[in-house]
Amino acid sequence: MSRRPYPYPQARGLWPRLQPATWAWAALLLLTLASVAAAGHAQQGGSRLGMTLAVAALALTKAWLLLHHYLELPRAARVFRGLVGLFAALAPLLLVASALHEAWPG
Amino acid sequence: MTPAAVDLPVPPLGRAEGPGEPQAEPRVGRPLDETAVAGPAISPGHPAMWVGICLEFLEFAVFFAVYATARWFHPQAFQQGASRLWTTGGVAVTLVMISSGWALTAMLRAMRQGRRDAAQRWLAMALAVGLAYPVVKLLEWQWNSAHGLTAQAGIFVVVYYYLTINHFVHACWGLLGMAWGLWRLQRGAYSVADHRGLASLAIYWHATDLVWLMIFSLFYAFA
Numbered sequence: 001m002s003r004r005p006y007p008y009p010q011a012r013g014l015w016p017r018l019q020p021a022t023w024a025w026a027a028l029l030l031l032t033l034a035s036v037a038a039a040g041h042a043q044q045g046g047s048r049l050g051m052t053l054a055v056a057a058l059a060l061t062k063a064w065l066l067l068h069h070y071l072e073l074p075r076a077a078r079v080f081r082g083l084v085g086l087f088a089a090l091a092p093l094l095l096v097a098s099a100l101h102e103a104w105p106g
Numbered sequence: 107m108t109p110a111a112v113d114l115p116v117p118p119l120g121r122a123e124g125p126g127e128p129q130a131e132p133r134v135g136r137p138l139d140e141t142a143v144a145g146p147a148i149s150p151g152h153p154a155m156w157v158g159i160c161l162e163f164l165e166f167a168v169f170f171a172v173y174a175t176a177r178w179f180h181p182q183a184f185q186q187g188a189s190r191l192w193t194t195g196g197v198a199v200t201l202v203m204i205s206s207g208w209a210l211t212a213m214l215r216a217m218r219q220g221r222r223d224a225a226q227r228w229l230a231m232a233l234a235v236g237l238a239y240p241v242v243k244l245l246e247w248q249w250n251s252a253h254g255l256t257a258q259a260g261i262f263v264v265v266y267y268y269l270t271i272n273h274f275v276h277a278c279w280g281l282l283g284m285a286w287g288l289w290r291l292q293r294g295a296y297s298v299a300d301h302r303g304l305a306s307l308a309i310y311w312h313a314t315d316l317v318w319l320m321i322f323s324l325f326y327a328f329a
Binding site for chain 1: 150153156159160163166167170171173174177178181184185188193197200201204205207208210211212215308309312313315316319320322323324326327328
């Protein structure tokens with residue numbers, strides 16, 4: 001499977017002048033609001049485990065957007081790509097582990 | 107892709123390009139795809155800044171481990187504690203961080219295209235937006251104080267302050283860096299061929315932004 005070229009091409013279509021970073025900014029904002037909405041759902045009786053998993057997935061997605069469109073991580077050296085990617089996955093993984101522990105203690 | 111959007115090559119670090127010296131290979135990094143229309147495979151910014159942000163990540167990885175350990179042994183405190191936080195403040199800081207970071211990406215793009223004036227305006231905008239961070243934090247601390255969220259309010263609040271104050275300190279370094287970069291840019295420093303200082307600044311701010319997104323997920327998203 002071939003990888004996507006980087007830097008990602010400028011978005012085309014309805015708003016051809018917008019840069020990928022602008023789309024990433026809008027997506028980051030929407031995903032942040034989605035995180036809060038997911039928490040609100042849990043407060044109203046939804047599954048806390050499901051909410052935590054959703055928040056972890058949203059955090060990972062936001063990290064991916066930021067690393068690719070803001071930080072230009074694909075252009076960094078391999079060692080930095082690995083270390084930064086590891087850190088980006090850490091908090092979501094800790095959230096998932098905590099949620100599983102709280103759902104099934106012991 | 108327009109030609110203007112292609113990144114220009116950056117001379118290698120620490121080596122003078124004398125008349126008799128062979129052209130050095132690009133330093134690090136590589137394009138993701140052989141057919142990519144990307145510019146030269148050169149890491150943005152100084153390699154030292156990449157080392158620096160990895161150390162910053164290591165520091166916050168320790169903090170996150172503290173969070174996970176505390177939450178493991180006090181799950182109730184963390185389940186109930188999040189609802190006591192000022193969610194609007196957390197969302198506002200997120201908006202500030204990602205908007206300021208977006209302005210920095212525009213600043214770098216303008217710099218790579220040789221539009222110094224535009225780069226200066228974008229950097230000034232990034233700084234102006236970023237300065238809202240300490241303002242929101244001040245409001246948040248006042249809100250916390252009014253709602254009894256002091257260091258004596260339990261382990262959740264202690265861990266919350268531990269992480270968010272540390273992040274605040276890192277963000278202040280970034281703001282000072284932006285002010286320094288703007289001051290230098292206004293005085294003719296940096297060029298299309300060498301603006302690694304500005305790229306390093308952007309890398310630092312984006313790294314601090316990433317840390318905030320994680321902190322937001324650990325604390326505010328559950329409020």
